Amino acid sequence: MRPQLQRLASALIEAQRILIITGAGLSADSGLPTYRGIGGLYNDHTDDGVPIEVAMSGEMLRRDPALCWKYLAQLGSACLGARPNAAHRAIAQLQTLKPDCWVLTQNIDGYHRLAGSPEDRLIEIHGELAPLHCQRCGQADERLAEHLQQPLPPLCAACDGVLRPPVTLFGEMLPVAALERLRRQLAKGFDLVISVGTSASFPYIAEPVMQARRSGGVTVEVTLSRTAISDLVDFRLEERALDVFPELLSHITAHNICK
Template structure:
């Protein structure tokens, strides 16, 4: 069967997305051949909470990519996924991406699991207030002082840092979707970060078809449960396949 065949036959697809779908929108990759983590060391959450220098480093790193994230717009892959939802064929999107482009493309909050958080908000690490990041980036740009919440707690972009626990509610939502989907398609991910990368395997373990589209190797390559493996740019083949499946 082709990708179009699988999409046409499905009525409850789980789409799992990684950084490879957003590079076409100007968002940098993280773990690919030219990924961010090849050139930059992440700040661990424990260090962020305990060290002023680490908080400065983290905000400096986030500021470095802030304009690109703020100005990015969805591409054809994001819009194709939103089309699946409008056609009633989408169970959920589980994304590792923090760019907010699925929301901008029209994927509903009910269908979207942002497993690693979002750059679209900042969050207080004490009282958990969330708000617009823009004034806090501007403040840091001017003063080089890590922003604080009105309660005195440390503000941090609402993304999951290395060493930080994932949100239990988002993990639960992702698991429910994986247990109910009749197809899983992984797009633009090396499938190397856990527990996120385990969700496609939950679907496949139930006997549902598993399709991987990625330029470059993934940790699930060679798994006998993968029905179709396409070594291509996602934006070259996924949007046309969705359009054909919905004809």
């Protein structure tokens, strides 16, 4: 194992409370495009002439639900057409080995849950793609894949209201329950925080890293592009999570066997 990974693996073995923060770069290795940067779908305007932040906003869903759903459907189809990768699975296994290891994800693809991350230690800060629910009557609808094959926007079978996924669209507030879970865990502190595949541009993503740094914890960044926190972390790996996490897991597993 490379020296830097060896040191990071040792830090993971010693740490008790661990937070892994994940962004679009993690799921890019599953074939899911990111919004921005390397492999980004929307590095400029959409083909409707508006930025993706406008097209996929709460305001657009109210004003022109068909246009908003055009881009929600692109994202939904991409998510349903791919699967968790080796990094998702390694993170889930790390959570099995470390009972106080949490995942905070910006991703709405559900891959952490599919890979086996326990829901009681998973914070999906931007929500998820399913189940859909009616904005008029509140009825739930589990048929996301079916609706994506039909005219958009999808409508409620009970009242013909427009359906929406439980995601945080641009311009909307973050889920209160998810924020509260994050606040409770941050109040307890973390010995080690890893930022994976995210630009860390949102305060609620960067702050856990900064808090760990202030308290003397170990901070790590795994991403192919430099970010605002790149110069502040103890370990920076400009590599794919797909390569890093299985290697880390193998070392930690071997250490546990030898104990």
